[in-house]
Amino acid sequence: MADGRGTSSHSGENLLFLTDEQLRQAIEAMFFAYRGFTADPDRILVDMAYGRAHHRAIHFINRAPGTTVNNLLGLLGVTKQSLNRVLRTLIADGLVESQVGKSDKRERHLYLTEAGRALEQTLSDAQRVRMRSAFRDAGPEAVAGFRTVLETMMDPEMRHSYLRLKENSG
Amino acid sequence: MADGRGTSSHSGENLLFLTDEQLRQAIEAMFFAYRGFTADPDRILVDMAYGRAHHRAIHFINRAPGTTVNNLLGLLGVTKQSLNRVLRTLIADGLVESQVGKSDKRERHLYLTEAGRALEQTLSDAQRVRMRSAFRDAGPEAVAGFRTVLETMMDPEMRHSYLRLKENSG
DNA sequence: GAGTTTACGTCAGCGTTGTTGACTTTCCAA
């Protein structure tokens, strides 16, 4: 493995395909691309007092309106305290509304306000511009492959969350 | 745009293909997949006193041995002070060696020590396991598409750095 | 009905990693 030729013991095209060098390049591509992926919303957020964590919270509240704090915790993969710090400011700033649950009053259901939806739109528009142009340049087949690989790269739990969101939104 | 049908004004398959909903799903896929992407090395790093920033520095020093601090700065996209904090600990711990430049003595050329290479191997092995398995499951065509989209998603500067690294190692 | 668990909020403290700003040292080049 340390010789850079890969651990694959298959023959034919698979050996070429799965060399350590190819994988290393993909790792770098992932790193550089993710930088681009977050760059546009980040630029918008610095002008406000918000960061990437706020963007993520807003994104998922928009995707799953009425979601509970616990549910959101699972999606974001952070601690309650970490999320709370973000939610507190968003609620205080009138971007997010927290409603006590009807059937279970311990739960808080989260919704974007009008202002919250506006910010979400601004942020996701910015992010989609880059995605759309990359998708257009790469072509439909490349995009299909892109999504397939991303899905298989997720942790199983996250894949489950991802697919559930996908189903509930068409 | 707010109606969720996309900004595309083209007709035919492109309209279906580039809906805001499709793009939104891709954004989520990118988010969840990146979490998986970093999860394995992160697990190794917590046991040491290191974080993701150390991993990135080690990765690129390994990829471009003898690179200068300034060069590394550009690749990582962080400030000199931020990188310096990381490099200092890596040098103190004997994982990275800093050599004064011969032609230009202001420059420091960075190399991994034996111990540094060992850690790099451990980290990238862990990261490659997931990539390799995702690539195998998704198949060669999906992988080609994956890489195409990632490359078109990068900022032009980053794409240039990426391609340069690729040439020098491919 | 009492005791336990669950959901949520909060306080305090800490670590990593990013930022600016100011300053010094070294050294190349005009």
Added chain:
DNA sequence: TTGGAAAGTCAACAACGCTGACGTAAACTC
């Protein structure tokens, strides 16, 4: 020889993760 680039350092700060502890209310379970 002087200006400026490269590198390093110090200080201060912010975003955003974390753990641990504590409190409250509601829901459950025996």
